Amino acid sequence: MRERVPLLDLASEVEFLWEPLQGAIQEVLRSGQFILGPEVDALEREVAAYLGVRHAVALNSGTDALVIALRALGVGPGDEVITTPFTFFATAEAISHVGASPVFVDIEPDTFALDPDLAEAAVTPRTRAIIPVHLFGHAADMDRLGDLARAHDLHVVEDVAQAFGGRFHGRMLGTLGDFGAFSFFPSKNLGAYGDGGLLATDDAALAEAARMLRAHGSRRKYYNEVVGYNSRLDALQAAILRVKLPHLDEWNRRRCEAAAYYREILADLPGVVLPAVRPGVDHVYHQYTIRIPNGRRDAVQQALAGRGIGTMVYYPVPLHQLPVYRHMNLSLPAAEAAAREVLSLPMGPFLRREQQDEVAAALRQALW
Numbered sequence: 001m002r003e004r005v006p007l008l009d010l011a012s013e014v015e016f017l018w019e020p021l022q023g024a025i026q027e028v029l030r031s032g033q034f035i036l037g038p039e040v041d042a043l044e045r046e047v048a049a050y051l052g053v054r055h056a057v058a059l060n061s062g063t064d065a066l067v068i069a070l071r072a073l074g075v076g077p078g079d080e081v082i083t084t085p086f087t088f089f090a091t092a093e094a095i096s097h098v099g100a101s102p103v104f105v106d107i108e109p110d111t112f113a114l115d116p117d118l119a120e121a122a123v124t125p126r127t128r129a130i131i132p133v134h135l136f137g138h139a140a141d142m143d144r145l146g147d148l149a150r151a152h153d154l155h156v157v158e159d160v161a162q163a164f165g166g167r168f169h170g171r172m173l174g175t176l177g178d179f180g181a182f183s184f185f186p187s188k189n190l191g192a193y194g195d196g197g198l199l200a201t202d203d204a205a206l207a208e209a210a211r212m213l214r215a216h217g218s219r220r221k222y223y224n225e226v227v228g229y230n231s232r233l234d235a236l237q238a239a240i241l242r243v244k245l246p247h248l249d250e251w252n253r254r255r256c257e258a259a260a261y262y263r264e265i266l267a268d269l270p271g272v273v274l275p276a277v278r279p280g281v282d283h284v285y286h287q288y289t290i291r292i293p294n295g296r297r298d299a300v301q302q303a304l305a306g307r308g309i310g311t312m313v314y315y316p317v318p319l320h321q322l323p324v325y326r327h328m329n330l331s332l333p334a335a336e337a338a339a340r341e342v343l344s345l346p347m348g349p350f351l352r353r354e355q356q357d358e359v360a361a362a363l364r365q366a367l368w
């Protein structure tokens, strides 16, 4: 059965952009230039202008963006990197990949973001960097995390995979640390139709290091200077992203409208916690994630699925409880509670009010 209300409606987006996508794709096919090249250069310029940063470096994925950011900053074996356990695995995987140790710190229950007090308490002489994640499109507390980083001379890599276009006190997310690491995974607010990622930075030397690392550690072809990666964005994805970028603000605005409508129609649902927005945060609702306590979440999800409503649990297992990191034997109660209770509802720029009404009716019935 085709879902009546999909979690994310990419089909409508593709249909809406069909003509310009065709034109952009055909132009790349005719150009014969498929990896990096003028389309990727143009995307980098346009994203840098959109964010208001000096440099944008387009990569293969958001995961590579995190790895390459850490490598460019010289983070490696023996170093500790503070991050959240309530995120997609890639955030911590990148830390482990460069040989450093992830240090998981519990989250603020209302925003699901890294708790700055606990982050402060986790700093040791080996701490080199901190990776805040703007989860679901809501900014982490970059004022307090920025203060903490300055006080202890730590690098900051923002994981902006879920928050392209979001702001913190008027400032663009992804421009507040040494690097902003973006993902163009198809489901993200600015998604390609394949894998892609990008690093944003104001620092010319860091940008150059990232460019070198994405091309096998070479500035000049066949003159490799360090061991790098094959992490170049391809021209087709860049062309597709250039068609979509001009729509991003409008689409994020529509996500906010959908969130406001959810808030209205779900306000009186007993026992459901709706997403919080901190003052000064422009949320971009990558996900609209509610909490259903008292062990009822999974049953509610099943009931919604039975009515053709797509939902997802981001994330069912906090990273410190995954087989990879279980040996750390950590207890992080806020993240563990979130993993038990969260449910992300259908969201996106093409979500219609009637569909949201269906979601609300199904939730009401499931919770009765």
Ligand SMILES: *Cc1c(COP(=O)(O)O)cnc(C)c1O
Pocket (backbone or CB within 6 Å): 061, 062, 063, 064, 087, 088, 090, 091, 133, 159, 161, 162, 182, 183, 184, 185, 195, 196, 197
């Ligand atoms: C999607 C995502 C990533 C990884 O991005 P990819 O492009 O899929 O490699 C990293 N961190 C977070 C929080 C994400 O949501």
